[in-house]
Amino acid sequence: VQSWGRSERPRSAAQRSSGFRVDLSRSSDTLGLEQFKITGGNLVSSVKELQVNDILKKIKGEEIDRGTASGRFPPSVHFFSAKELIDESAVFNVIRKMPKGAALHLHDYALLSVEWLVKNGTYLPHCYVCFTAEQGVRFHFFSKGPGERLPECSEWVLLETYRKQLHNVTEFDNSLLQNFTLVTENPEKAYPTQAVIWKKFEEIFMVAASLISYAPVFKAYFYQALQEFYDDNVQYIELRSLLIPVYELDGTLHDKEWSIVSYREVARRFRRDNPDFMGAKVIFSPHRKWNVSKVRTEMYAAMELYEKYPETLAGFDLVGREDAGHPLWYFKDVLLIPAEKKVKMPFFFHAGETDWEGMSTDENILDALILNTSRIGHGYGIIKHPIAKNISRELDVPLEICPISNQVLLLLTDLRNHPAAVLMAESHPLVISSDDPAIFGARGLSYDFYEAFMGIGGSKADLMTLKQFALNSIK
Ligand SMILES: O=c1[nH]cnc2c1ncn2[C@@H]1O[C@H](CO)[C@@H](O)[C@H]1O
Numbered sequence: 001v002q003s004w005g006r007s008e009r010p011r012s013a014a015q016r017s018s019g020f021r022v023d024l025s026r027s028s029d030t031l032g033l034e035q036f037k038i039t040g041g042n043l044v045s046s047v048k049e050l051q052v053n054d055i056l057k058k059i060k061g062e063e064i065d066r067g068t069a070s071g072r073f074p075p076s077v078h079f080f081s082a083k084e085l086i087d088e089s090a091v092f093n094v095i096r097k098m099p100k101g102a103a104l105h106l107h108d109y110a111l112l113s114v115e116w117l118v119k120n121g122t123y124l125p126h127c128y129v130c131f132t133a134e135q136g137v138r139f140h141f142f143s144k145g146p147g148e149r150l151p152e153c154s155e156w157v158l159l160e161t162y163r164k165q166l167h168n169v170t171e172f173d174n175s176l177l178q179n180f181t182l183v184t185e186n187p188e189k190a191y192p193t194q195a196v197i198w199k200k201f202e203e204i205f206m207v208a209a210s211l212i213s214y215a216p217v218f219k220a221y222f223y224q225a226l227q228e229f230y231d232d233n234v235q236y237i238e239l240r241s242l243l244i245p246v247y248e249l250d251g252t253l254h255d256k257e258w259s260i261v262s263y264r265e266v267a268r269r270f271r272r273d274n275p276d277f278m279g280a281k282v283i284f285s286p287h288r289k290w291n292v293s294k295v296r297t298e299m300y301a302a303m304e305l306y307e308k309y310p311e312t313l314a315g316f317d318l319v320g321r322e323d324a325g326h327p328l329w330y331f332k333d334v335l336l337i338p339a340e341k342k343v344k345m346p347f348f349f350h351a352g353e354t355d356w357e358g359m360s361t362d363e364n365i366l367d368a369l370i371l372n373t374s375r376i377g378h379g380y381g382i383i384k385h386p387i388a389k390n391i392s393r394e395l396d397v398p399l400e401i402c403p404i405s406n407q408v409l410l411l412l413t414d415l416r417n418h419p420a421a422v423l424m425a426e427s428h429p430l431v432i433s434s435d436d437p438a439i440f441g442a443r444g445l446s447y448d449f450y451e452a453f454m455g456i457g458g459s460k461a462d463l464m465t466l467k468q469f470a471l472n473s474i475k
Pocket residue numbers: 107108109202205240241242285287319320321322350353405409435436
C-alpha cells in the first residue's frame with residue numbers, strides 16, 4: 001500500500017463485499033506492524049458504522065437514520081464531550097492495539113496524563129504551592145522552609161501540612177487537576193475565542209513547568225511519559241522543548257545541556273527496560289514571542305548542542321501561538337545563521353497553525369519551506385497556498401496533523417472539513433500526532449489516530465489508511 005489515494009483502494013464491489021485480505025506483513029516493516037494482521041477489509045468499516053450510530057444516539061438521545069450517519073464521526077461533537085464514548089468504541093480499541101509508529105509532534109510538558117503530576121509530583125516531600133490572583137497555582141520545592149514569594153502569588157504553603165488540615169483532600173486534589181487541563185464540561189462556552197483558550201493554555205504550561213522543572217520530577221515525568229506512549233503502542237517520539245532551567249532541591253540551576261543529557265539518559269534507561277522501543281529526540285524550540293536577540297542566543301546554543309548531541313537533539317523550531325508571535329520572516333537573519341556558517345541544523349517549523357489568510361503569519365508555510373524545513377508543524381493553512389503545497393509534496397516534506405489540537409486550539413468544529421481530508425485524498429505526505437495530549441485530556445497517540453480515521457478520513461477510510469499513518473511516521 002503506497003498511498004491512500006482513491007485509486008489504490010480495492011475497486012470492485014466483489015472485493016469489497018467478500019472482504020479482501022490486508023496482509024500487513026508484506027511491506028518493509030521494522031517496527032512490528034507485521035504482528036498486526038487483520039483479515040477482512042470491511043471489518044473496520046462496519047464496526048465504524050455501528051459505532052458512530054451508537055455515539056450519535058447517546059449524544060443526541062434519539063434514533064438517527066443509519067443512511068445519513070453511516071461511517072461519519074459526528075462532526076459537531078467536541079472531543080471533550082466525545083471522549084468517554086470513544087473510550088468504549090470498538091474502533092478505538094483496534095487503534096490502541098495497533099503499532100502506530102512515531103509521534104513526531106509533541107510538547108515537553110504536555111506528554112503525560114495530568115493525574116500523574118498531581119498524585120505523584122505534588123506528593124513529593126518539600127512541595128510548596130502558592131495561589132495566584134487569578135485563581136491559578138504555582139509549585140516549588142524548597143529544602144529549608146518557603147523561599148521568596150513570586151510577584152504574582154500568595155505566600156508559599158507546604159502541601160504536606162496544608163493537606164493535613166483539609167477535610168476533603170480528594171476534592172482539593174481534583175481542584176488542583178483543573179490547573180493542568182483544558183478539559184471542561186462546556187468547551188464552547190468556556191472558550192469563546194482563540195485568545196481566551198490560548199491564555200489558559202499558556203497558563204497551564206506555566207503551572208506544569210513549575211512542577212516539572214524540579215529535577216526529580218523532570219526525570220520521573222519523562223520516563224512515565226515514555227511508558228504512556230509505549231503502552232499506547234507508539235515506538236518513537238520527538239518532543240519540542242524550550243529547555244528551560246531545571247533545578248535541584250538545594251537551589252542548583254541546571255543548563256540546557258543538562259536537560260538534553262537527562263532526556264538522553266532517561267530514554268536510554270527506558271530502552272534498556274523495553275528493548276523494542278526505538279527512543280526519543282528533542283526539538284529545541286524557543287518561543288516565537290521572544291525578540292531576535294534572545295532567539296539569536298538560543299540559536300547559538302542549539303548549534304552547540306546539535307554538534308555535541310546529534311543523536312538526541314533533532315533540530316530547531318519556534319513555538320507558541322502563531323497569530324500572536326513573530327513570523328519566521330522576522331527571525332530570518334537568525335534562521336540563516338547555520339547555513340551561513342555551514343553548520344547542519346534541521347528545522348521542524350510550526351507553520352500555518354492559523355486559519356487567517358493574508359496575515360504576516362500566513363507566510364510562515366512558504367518561509368518554512370524556503371528555509372528547508374524537514375517537516376511542517378500543523379500546516380493547517382496549506383491548502384490556501386497551492387505553491388507551498390506543491391513544494392511540500394514534491395520535496396516530501398510531511399505535515400504534522402494534530403486533529404484534537406485543531407479542534408481545541410483552533411476551535412475547529414467540523415473535522416470533515418479539515419484540510420487534511422483534501423490532502424489525504426491527494427496522497428500528500430502527512431503524519432498524525434497528538435501535540436499536547438495531557439492538556440486535551442487525551443493519552444498517547446490513539447485518540448488522534450481515531451479522530452483522523454473517523455473524522456477526517458471519511459467513511460471509506462480503512463485499514464490501509466491506518467497502516468499508511470504508521471508507515472509515514474517511520475519513513
Ligand atoms: O500547538 C501548538 N502550537 C504552538 N505552540 C504550542 C502548541 N502546543 C504547545 N505549544 C507551546 O509549546 C511550549 C512548550 O513546548 C508552550 O509554551 C506552548 O505555548
